[in-house]
Amino acid sequence: MSDETNKGLLSPLRRKLLMGMAAIPAVTMLPRASFAQAPATSAVNTTGLAVTDTEVTVGILHSATGTMAISETGSIEAEKLAIEQINAAGGVLGRKIKFIQEDGASDWPTFAEKAKKLLVNDKVAAIMGCWTSASRKAVLPVVEQYNGMLYYPTFYEGLEQSKNVIYTGQEATQQILAGLNWIAKEKGAKSFFFIGSDYIWPRTSNKIARKHVENVLKGKVVGEEYYPLGNTQFNSVINKIKLTKPDVIFTDVVGGSNVAFYKQLKAAGIDLSKQALLTISVTEDEIDGIGGENIAGAYACMKYFQSLDNANNKAFVPAFKKMWGEKTVIGDVTQAAYLGPWLWKLTVEKAGSFDVDKIAAASPGVEFKGAPEGYVRIHENHHLWSKTRVGRAKLDGQFELIYETADLVEPDPFPKGYQ
Amino acid sequence: MTDNRFVNRSELIGILVLAVFLVVVLPLTLDVFRLNLVAKYLTYAFVALGLVICWGYGGILSLGQGVFFGLGGYCMAMFLKLEASSVENTKIQSTPGIPDFMDWNQITALPLFWKPFNSLTFTIAAIILVPGIFALIIGTAMFKRRVGGTYFAIITQAVAAILTILIVGQQGYTGGINGMTDLRTLKGWDIRPDHAKVVLYFFEVGCLFVCIMIAQFVRHSKLGRILVAMREKEDRVRFSGYSVANFKIFAFCIAAVFAAIGGAMFALNVGFMSPSFVGIVPSIEMVIYTAVGGRLSILGAIYGTLLVNFAKTSLSETFPELWLFGLGGLFIAVVLAFPNGLAGIWGDYVQPRIDRLISSRKPKPEGWTDGSVADGAPAE
Numbered sequence: 001m002s003d004e005t006n007k008g009l010l011s012p013l014r015r016k017l018l019m020g021m022a023a024i025p026a027v028t029m030l031p032r033a034s035f036a037q038a039p040a041t042s043a044v045n046t047t048g049l050a051v052t053d054t055e056v057t058v059g060i061l062h063s064a065t066g067t068m069a070i071s072e073t074g075s076i077e078a079e080k081l082a083i084e085q086i087n088a089a090g091g092v093l094g095r096k097i098k099f100i101q102e103d104g105a106s107d108w109p110t111f112a113e114k115a116k117k118l119l120v121n122d123k124v125a126a127i128m129g130c131w132t133s134a135s136r137k138a139v140l141p142v143v144e145q146y147n148g149m150l151y152y153p154t155f156y157e158g159l160e161q162s163k164n165v166i167y168t169g170q171e172a173t174q175q176i177l178a179g180l181n182w183i184a185k186e187k188g189a190k191s192f193f194f195i196g197s198d199y200i201w202p203r204t205s206n207k208i209a210r211k212h213v214e215n216v217l218k219g220k221v222v223g224e225e226y227y228p229l230g231n232t233q234f235n236s237v238i239n240k241i242k243l244t245k246p247d248v249i250f251t252d253v254v255g256g257s258n259v260a261f262y263k264q265l266k267a268a269g270i271d272l273s274k275q276a277l278l279t280i281s282v283t284e285d286e287i288d289g290i291g292g293e294n295i296a297g298a299y300a301c302m303k304y305f306q307s308l309d310n311a312n313n314k315a316f317v318p319a320f321k322k323m324w325g326e327k328t329v330i331g332d333v334t335q336a337a338y339l340g341p342w343l344w345k346l347t348v349e350k351a352g353s354f355d356v357d358k359i360a361a362a363s364p365g366v367e368f369k370g371a372p373e374g375y376v377r378i379h380e381n382h383h384l385w386s387k388t389r390v391g392r393a394k395l396d397g398q399f400e401l402i403y404e405t406a407d408l409v410e411p412d413p414f415p416k417g418y419q
Numbered sequence: 420m421t422d423n424r425f426v427n428r429s430e431l432i433g434i435l436v437l438a439v440f441l442v443v444v445l446p447l448t449l450d451v452f453r454l455n456l457v458a459k460y461l462t463y464a465f466v467a468l469g470l471v472i473c474w475g476y477g478g479i480l481s482l483g484q485g486v487f488f489g490l491g492g493y494c495m496a497m498f499l500k501l502e503a504s505s506v507e508n509t510k511i512q513s514t515p516g517i518p519d520f521m522d523w524n525q526i527t528a529l530p531l532f533w534k535p536f537n538s539l540t541f542t543i544a545a546i547i548l549v550p551g552i553f554a555l556i557i558g559t560a561m562f563k564r565r566v567g568g569t570y571f572a573i574i575t576q577a578v579a580a581i582l583t584i585l586i587v588g589q590q591g592y593t594g595g596i597n598g599m600t601d602l603r604t605l606k607g608w609d610i611r612p613d614h615a616k617v618v619l620y621f622f623e624v625g626c627l628f629v630c631i632m633i634a635q636f637v638r639h640s641k642l643g644r645i646l647v648a649m650r651e652k653e654d655r656v657r658f659s660g661y662s663v664a665n666f667k668i669f670a671f672c673i674a675a676v677f678a679a680i681g682g683a684m685f686a687l688n689v690g691f692m693s694p695s696f697v698g699i700v701p702s703i704e705m706v707i708y709t710a711v712g713g714r715l716s717i718l719g720a721i722y723g724t725l726l727v728n729f730a731k732t733s734l735s736e737t738f739p740e741l742w743l744f745g746l747g748g749l750f751i752a753v754v755l756a757f758p759n760g761l762a763g764i765w766g767d768y769v770q771p772r773i774d775r776l777i778s779s780r781k782p783k784p785e786g787w788t789d790g791s792v793a794d795g796a797p798a799e
Contacts, residue, residue: 139690
């Protein structure tokens, strides 16, 4: 939109410049100067994307409004930070990244509509976006049809792989198996109770966890319960937990339900310093709402915690807080969202082109050494090789790192023996 | 009062103007992406049209039209999903040949109630009949017991909530909260490319005009007059010997069928269906479209739907973080300043000026339009 108004202002301006003799050298020199640094647009953009000699446009597509805004705001902030840092470091192939932000409004069809708008109208070179599986499922046919590139940050259920998507979060086996192995070994856990929100991600994750518990760990699942999204009554399941006395409560309850769940757990006298609880859905963002005192002692299994002690993270956390305020917290998905623009930049530079086909082909093997979680690499299946970590929630809402895998865990979106 | 004429002159002009706007102006000025968005907006116009009859004329406020929109949409989506789930398209699944979300939920055979949706004829019949019969059941249960007004509105909301929970809960059979995505072809014809979107747009506009004509017919028939009479003084109509309940059931069923056709069009044009169109919030939004357009005006409802959705899209594109405030402000402004909506603005300000203009040229003005008497009736 602002582009059109700019053009309207520029053309009379340009005419005036051309009329003045003094301006001629300046007009001819300017483009040459920028050409000297960056490869010609015609060479790096053969499919009509929004790439000029000085700028390249990408889309940011998350929910800034609606129920998911509380989770997705962190992703928006991380992506904007990454774009700002990349621009400060010289941009991509000599071009500054400009972003167009669209609001998915926590509504899956809106996500599809906006994705289409970004690809068809704005011709963005890549989209950083989506959060819930439902929004990704809605956007997927659009990016495949119009041959776009989506960088998707959330840990998710797997069973998906697309030329047009890079999954910067963990798929289910990557996230879950190492955590279960750890808790079985460390706590001698044999019996598990599963509690989840009722949609595809918890159901698939629990299916994988159940197969692993029963077939690999030779343990037992003593209960498996699902509650609708937004549910706030967990008393009946808490009674069942008290009756079955599982070694581990394994939860993938999402969103606002977590607040009720942990408060009721505490009120029912279940002490998380004695009763092991492993969650794969609570990050620092959720603890903000739950309250550290209600969840302290619980274990979380994912790939990033704000408290990670490495050089990249020590630079990332202050930069994030400087841009978005001292009080912000950084969860697993926020960090994964931060990877999106960086991985795209690295891939574009490897491919030497903004063309989506070339980026899709060049993605496998791209390494990002500056990731706050530590070194990551893109697998042939467009997911990331990354470490899995277990953290323990503290009173101040941060996690204390308890365990991390020695090596990067291979992403396996179609796990054999777990389906 | 001529009962056999169901479109008077000024209405005919209005319908022709709308036709030119939708068939000529929009396709010529918009690119395919925006045209497809208009097609999406127009699917809600079907619902708004139904609400004009049911709420505007019959005085029955239904806050659950999303239920019927959803039922129609899901019927269509089931057919399209089955076609998209051919064995070769789904060979990476554990059970090829069934929709992907069933496979994710460990369902190994197509459920019985899905099987008839392999047939397009059955699907089209189901789009009309399933919501129609459902509305008949709800309507009979409510209106025969003389449940009306606020209580009826609340019950329709409850139905919307129940259906959403049912769809989300039974994700193995319905796709759960994700809905049914990645719909591809209709009888082998790809519905995704640009030229297909244009064809679907014109098809939808055609259906919309058929529904407009039906609405016009209902409005000008004796039935329409009874509906208005019922809205204004229900007891008097009952004492005159009419079965009030039957007329209400009829209006509610018509609104339901219109909504269902809109839902089916939505699945075709947008390429997916999800429970986010079934619940309370979308149902209320649909009532807002009608209110903005003017609940007494058939054409107003269509313009209202287009205006609200256009505002929604453009505000959210321009102000991704603040657009909801803008939209909220728009609703409040319209309701405060123009209680009869767009049609009210037209009727109060624009129409009289045009009439004056015409009558100043032609010294002998023609008789007042028949419909305006009923239309002008103030709502309490």
